[in-house]
Each structure stands twice: as structure tokens, then as C-alpha cells.
Amino acid sequence: MQICILLVLMISETLNAGYFRWITKAVATQNLMCPLSCKAITGLYGHFGGATEIKCCASRSRPIWSIGKFTSSICELNLKNSVGTNHCSKNTIFYKIRYTHKYVTSIPKRLLHSNQTVEIDFNSNEIENITGSDFECFPFLDTLDLSNNKIANLENTTFFKLKNLRKLDLSYNVIQYIEPITFSYRPGSLLFINLRANILISVDVTNVFVGYWFSKLYLDYNQISKFTNQLHWKMEHVTGGGDIFMSHNKMSHLPNMSDIGFTRDSIVKIISFKYSFRLGGNPWFCDCKFSWFVPLLKFARKNFDVGGQMVCKYPISLRGKLAVNVPEDLFVCNISVKQKCPLSCNCFEQPSRKRVVVNCSRSKKYKIPSAFPQQANLDIDLSHNLITILEIQSIFKSHGCDRFII
Numbered sequence: 001m002q003i004c005i006l007l008v009l010m011i012s013e014t015l016n017a018g019y020f021r022w023i024t025k026a027v028a029t030q031n032l033m034c035p036l037s038c039k040a041i042t043g044l045y046g047h048f049g050g051a052t053e054i055k056c057c058a059s060r061s062r063p064i065w066s067i068g069k070f071t072s073s074i075c076e077l078n079l080k081n082s083v084g085t086n087h088c089s090k091n092t093i094f095y096k097i098r099y100t101h102k103y104v105t106s107i108p109k110r111l112l113h114s115n116q117t118v119e120i121d122f123n124s125n126e127i128e129n130i131t132g133s134d135f136e137c138f139p140f141l142d143t144l145d146l147s148n149n150k151i152a153n154l155e156n157t158t159f160f161k162l163k164n165l166r167k168l169d170l171s172y173n174v175i176q177y178i179e180p181i182t183f184s185y186r187p188g189s190l191l192f193i194n195l196r197a198n199i200l201i202s203v204d205v206t207n208v209f210v211g212y213w214f215s216k217l218y219l220d221y222n223q224i225s226k227f228t229n230q231l232h233w234k235m236e237h238v239t240g241g242g243d244i245f246m247s248h249n250k251m252s253h254l255p256n257m258s259d260i261g262f263t264r265d266s267i268v269k270i271i272s273f274k275y276s277f278r279l280g281g282n283p284w285f286c287d288c289k290f291s292w293f294v295p296l297l298k299f300a301r302k303n304f305d306v307g308g309q310m311v312c313k314y315p316i317s318l319r320g321k322l323a324v325n326v327p328e329d330l331f332v333c334n335i336s337v338k339q340k341c342p343l344s345c346n347c348f349e350q351p352s353r354k355r356v357v358v359n360c361s362r363s364k365k366y367k368i369p370s371a372f373p374q375q376a377n378l379d380i381d382l383s384h385n386l387i388t389i390l391e392i393q394s395i396f397k398s399h400g401c402d403r404f405i406i
């Protein structure tokens with residue numbers, strides 16, 4: 001009760017300081033102050049059609065205790081040997097608990113003033129496991145810094161009661177697995193999620209396309225090579241959005257969109273208008289699977305900066321080129337001898353021309369190869385060989401639908 005009354009007093013005064021209280025369906029916390037300038041923004045955030053204020057406040061709002069003279073309402077407790085020996089002024093409403101560069105392996109369960117604790121900074125310790133019960137006593141937690149610890153797994157019950165949690169820093173841990181729907185719980189307030197420099201090799205779509213507006217999700221400097229959709233969710237109508245940092249991972253191939261719950265059209269709309277991705281520093285293999293994606297991406301780029309860091313690493317012939325600048329005909333997938341490409345021929349799938357080329361030109365053949373790739377629309381080039389007319393007649397009978405150059 002006391003907290004509420006004080007808040008109202010503080011907030012009416014803060015209005016003059018260029019902020020307004022950000023009460024919104026977008027987040028559960030009522031402690032955030034958003035700069036008045038967010039009300040007038042058109043340019044920078046303007047392309048987030050309809051959500052400009054949310055997008056702007058998601059990034060730029062600050063908790064009341066970090067603004068102007070209200071900074072005296074928060075007291076920082078540096079835990080030492082005995083808890084609660086720090087001196088806090090009588091203006092104190094909120095607490096920040098700080099305990100860093102020690103060797104603690106878990107979060108202390110009960111701390112003085114725990115239900116008024118809004119920030120916890122436990123960076124650089126030895127914490128291995130976190131569960132929901134670790135945070136039971138901190139219902140008003142806004143900021144949780146557990147960077148530089150030893151956390152390996154995240155469960156979807158760990159944070160879901162922290163409906164005011166806005167800023168979560170788990171960077172520089174050893175996280176290798178995150179259960180689906182770990183961050184997308186509602187009511188909730190997550191706007192900043194930092195998972196940079198962990199050891200994730202995959203990430204579930206529900207932990208990336210979280211379904212609400214947020215500011216930033218850092219997944220860069222992991223080992224991510226694929227998205228999963230463990231719960232087989234349909235994602236094509238996912239709402240919300242934010243900036244996702246996925247550079248310096250191991251993404252080489254585009255995921256199969258239907259496997260991760262999207263359609264080809266829906267994914268391009270979502271990554272152009274809502275969820276923006278930074279994808280530089282990944283070893284992109286610009287093969288035939290890019291063929292449908294790049295034209296849609298080019299279209300989206302007329303208005304939005306998407307795909308700006310998607311640089312091909314393979315094939316060697318395209319190394320260093322921006323995927324959106326590669327001519328569509330060059331997005332091919334080679335077909336190996338194992339997949340029935342005749343020996344000393346060059347076979348590849350070329351979706352831009354809806355064909356599969358089997359190029360046996362100048363391969364010194366006397367006979368028509370006995371097998372061809374088992375695909376439709378073969379373009380077979382047998383020119384400059386030593387093949388007889390009789391041979392040629394027989395092949396036309398068996399391959400009526402394919403095109404030949406002889």
C-alpha cells in the first residue's frame with residue numbers, strides 16, 4: 001500500500017521531467033517511465049506500423065528509481081558476511097542487491113527486504129542452477145544480472161512468475177539448452193534478454209519469436225546452427241517483435257520454413273516488419289535454398305533494412321558477396337554422383353529456371369549415360385561427345401519430357 005501511494009506521488013512529479021508513466025498492455029510492470037519524445041516519433045521507429053510508441057518505449061523506458069531525484073528511492077545492498085548491515089536512507093522504497101566476483105553457487109533464498117528488491121546483480125559468480133523457487137521471494141524483480149556464471153540449462157518455469165522482470169542478463173554462461181516458451185510467458189515484462197556468448201547449438205522458435213514487443217534479444221556469439229520447433233507451434237501469425245542479434249553463430253542453411261511453423265510468405269513479412277535479425281558472421285552457404293528467399297528479401301529491402309549482413313561464405317565462387325546481391329541463377333545445389341549425376345558431368349538444381357542441369361558437354365562419352373538424377377525438368381547437355389544417332393533415338397524414347405542438347 002505504502003509503495004503504491006509513494007509511486008503515485010513520485011510519478012506526478014516525474015511527468016515534468018520529460019517522461020510519462022508507461023502503462024500498457026504490452027508489459028505488466030507499472031514502474032516504467034517512457035520519454036515523452038516516444039509519443040512523437042515517426043522516423044526511426046516509424047516502420048513498425050502501429051506499434052511505434054510501444055517499440056520506442058520498449059527500448060527507451062526506464063524504471064522510476066533510475067530517473068532524476070528518485071534515484072534516492074533505491075538502496076544498494078552490497079552483501080558481505082552478514083546480510084542487511086548496509087545503511088539505507090529513510091527514503092528507500094526499492095532495493096538492489098549486489099554480490100559479484102565471489103564464489104557463490106546459488107542465489108540466497110531469503111534476504112532482508114526481499115519483496116522490495118527490484119534489481120539483483122550476481123554477475124561473475126559460480127551459479128550453476130537456477131529454478132523458479134530461487135526467485136519466489138522477489139516478486140517485483142525488474143533487473144536480473146547473472147552474467148559470467150556457470151548456468152547450463154534454462155527451464156520454462158524459472159522466470160514465469162517474475163511478471164515485472166524487464167531486463168535479464170545471462171550472457172557469458174555455458175547455456176546449452178533452453179526449454180521452449182521460457183521467455184514468452186504472460187503476464188510478463190521482458191524487454192531485454194541477453195544470452196550472448198553461451199554455447200547454444202540450437203534455439204527454439206518460441207524463444208525467439210516470443211509473441212510480444214521487446215527491445216533486444218542477444219543470441220550472438222553462440223554456436224547456433226538451427227532453429228527447433230519442439231512443440232510444433234504454428235508461428236505464421238506470431239505477434240510482437242523486436243531486434244534479434246544472431247551474428248557470429250554457425251548458421252549456414254536456411255531452415256525449412258514449414259518445419260519451424262512458418263510459410264515462406266509469412267517469414268519474410270515477419271522479419272521485415274516485426275522481428276529484425278542481425279545475421280552477419282555466420283557461414284552462409286548460398287545454395288539453391290536461397291532461391292525463393294532472396295527475391296522476397298529484395299522486395300522487402302525496398303523499404304526496410306533486412307538481410308544487410310547476410311554474406312555468403314560458400315560456395316567459394318560467391319564468398320564475400322551479400323546474398324541479396326547474388327544473381328538468382330547462381331543459387332544452385334550440386335548433385336553428386338551418388339545422386340545419379342553421370343561420371344565426369346556437372347549436375348545441379350537451378351530453381352530460378354525451374355530446372356536440373358545435367359551437363360555432360362565435352363565429357364568424351366561414346367554412350368548415353370545409363371542413369372540420370374531422379375528429378376523432373378532435366379536439362380541434359382550431351383554436346384561435343386562421340387555418341388551415335390542410334391543411341392540418341394533410344395534415349396528420346398525413355399526420357400520424353402526432358403530437354404536435350406546433343
Ligand SMILES: *[C@@H]1O[C@H](CO)[C@@H](O)[C@H](O)[C@H]1NC(C)=O
Nearest residue numbers: 001003112113114115116139
Ligand atoms: C513484504 O514483506 C513484508 C515482511 O516480510 C510483509 O509484511 C509484506 O506484506 C510484504 N509485502 C508484499 C507486497 O508482499
Ligand SMILES: *[C@@H]1O[C@H](CO)[C@@H](O)[C@H](O)[C@H]1NC(C)=O
Nearest residue numbers: 104105106126127128129130
Ligand atoms: C546443478 O544441477 C546438477 C544436475 O542436477 C547437479 O549435478 C549439480 O550438483 C548442481 N549444482 C549445484 C551447485 O547445486
Ligand SMILES: *[C@@H]1O[C@H](CO)[C@@H](O)[C@H](O)[C@H]1NC(C)=O
Nearest residue numbers: 156157160179180181182230
Ligand atoms: C515447458 O516446456 C515443455 C517442453 O519442454 C512444454 O511441454 C511445456 O508446455 C512448457 N511449459 C510451459 C509452462 O510453458
Ligand SMILES: *[C@@H]1O[C@H](CO)[C@@H](O)[C@H](O)[C@H]1NC(C)=O
Nearest residue numbers: 255256257258259260289292
Ligand atoms: C520441409 O519439410 C516438410 C516436412 O517436414 C517437407 O514436406 C518439405 O519437402 C520440406 N521442404 C523443403 C524445401 O525441404
Ligand SMILES: *[C@@H]1O[C@H](CO)[C@@H](O)[C@H](O)[C@H]1NC(C)=O
Nearest residue numbers: 286287315316317332333334
Ligand atoms: C558446384 O560445383 C562446382 C564445380 O564442381 C563448384 O565450383 C561450385 O562451387 C559448387 N556449387 C555449390 C553451390 O556447391
Ligand SMILES: *[C@@H]1O[C@H](CO)[C@@H](O)[C@H](O)[C@H]1NC(C)=O
Nearest residue numbers: 357359360361379380381405
Ligand atoms: C554446359 O557447359 C558448357 C561449358 O562447360 C556450356 O557452354 C554449356 O552452356 C553448358 N550447358 C548447359 C545446359 O548449361
